[in-house]
Amino acid sequence: MIKEKVTDILVEELGVEVEEVVDSANIQEDLGADSLAIVEIVMAFEDEFDIKIPEEDAASMITVKDIVEYLENKLG
Amino acid sequence: MDTCKIIAAGKAAAQRTVTNDDLSKIVETNDEWISSRTGISRRQITFDESTTDLAYRASVDAINKSGIDKNTIDLIIVATISPDFFMPSTASMLQYRLGLNENNVTAFDLNAACTGLIYAIQVADKFIKSGSVRRALVVGSETLSRTIDWNDRGTCVLFGDGAGALLLERSDSGIMADYTNSRGDAEMNLVLPALPLDSPFSSKLDSPPSKMTMNGGEIFKFATFAIKDTIDNLLRSSRIEIEDISLVIPHQANGRIISKVSKLTKIPLEKFYLNLSKYGNTSSASIGLALAEAMEDGLIKKGDKVLLVGFGGGLTWGGVIHEF
CATH class of the missing domain: 3.40.47.10 (Thiolase/Chalcone synthase)
Structure with missing residues (x-):
């Protein structure tokens, strides 16, 4: 469930294909997110899951796997 | 009158x-x-x-x-x-x-x-x-x-x-609605220091850097909130629909903020006047400069309702709806 929503958001915000959103994909290097796109992605996660993601936590989201694991922990 | x-x-x-x-x-x-x-x-x-x-x-x-x-x-x-x-x-x-x-x-x-x-x-x-x-x-x-x-x-x-x-x-005719707001920037996300404490009687604090500093990510988030909040408030108090607004002239900070706001509000990107490619962010000067150019370019006709919206350090934000 979380993985699907994360994929939808990354596809929408970064204009990438669903197939590119694999666990090991690096948000910046593989999916082409620049610093502002990362801010927008984090805003989208905050809206979608109704949570607040502090800057320090956002900085640790390097790959798709990092994001999914972070959200799974945060949402229990 | x-x-x-x-x-x-x-x-x-x-x-x-x-x-x-x-x-x-x-x-x-x-x-x-x-x-x-x-x-x-x-x-x-x-x-x-x-x-x-x-x-x-x-x-x-x-x-x-x-x-x-x-x-x-x-x-x-x-x-x-x-x-x-x-x-x-x-x-x-x-x-x-x-x-x-x-x-x-x-x-x-x-x-x-x-x-x-x-x-x-x-x-x-x-x-x-x-x-x-x-x-x-x-x-x-x-x-x-x-x-x-x-x-x-x-x-x-x-x-x-x-x-x-x-x-x-x-x-x-003219200003139909105005709205301003502020929220103290306790996290110091957008700062330009003034003169440091300095006298024979004051404590010797470290001087802050004398130049502007900005946390881009936080200000980006704030800006997208501020524009949307301003537009919502102005439309509500003037009882005008967004379709009746011919042009939105935002503070010319960053094209990516405007793209984001366009997506969030469903206001088409073409409705936003942008000249930041030529001038960058000129802070207090930007909206006046943009309005002057929009008028010179013949983009505003008599009777047009134009929405001006600003946002920035303070943190401050606000706007007006003006009928020309």
Whole structure:
């Protein structure tokens, strides 16, 4: 469930294909997110899951796997 | 005659054109990086003109376009975060430069960062509606180039110099709604320090850096919230629909913010007027400069309802809906 929503958001915000959103994909290097796109992605996660993601936590989201694991922990 | 109207908008572009390629020679950056992240291609930077000089040129432009006798101006407000002096104020010096020193003029500078012109319009509107002022000259003027750390590629690529000047007077049509707000920036996300404590009796604190600093990510989030909040408030209080607004002129900070707001509000991107590719972010000057150019380009016809929206340090934000 979380993985699907994360994929939808990354596809929408970064204009990438669903197939590119694999666990090991690096948000910046593989999916082409620049610093502002990362801010927008984090805003989208905050809206979608109704949570607040502090800057320090956002900085640790390097790959798709990092994001999914972070959200799974945060949402229990 | 129950509202206040903008009868003319003048502008002053700063002297030197500085392109992204020019910047790549002094800091680690390039045209592609700057353009894709901001939408800025070049900016105008002053060579030897002061904030007062720019304010003067923009004011003369507005006065010429309006055809009014400048001696009817009795309120001068200069919105700026880069005054030439704390004292005398830019507004008082502008009064002198315009040859109005013998007249009864109320003149002061106003600091609401990039929302400065909106705040100044709101203040002038209240002075005019109360009957205490006949004509107001409201100027946004900046030489941000003196406030920037030109070694910091995160900020020096964003900002420029310039001025925009508006003339306002009583009228049957004009401002239909106004809204301003503020939230103290406790996290210091957008800062330009003033003079540090310094006397034989004060504690010896470390001096903060004297140049502008910005947390881009946090300000991006704030800006998208602020624009949407302003538009929502203005539409609600004026009871106008967004379809009736012909043009939205935002503070010209970053094209990516506008794209995001367009997506969030479903307002088509074409409805936003943007000239930031030529000027970058000129803080208090940006909305006046943009309005002047939009009018010169013939984009605003009589009867058009235009929404101006600003947001910036403070943190401040707000806007007006104006019928031309």
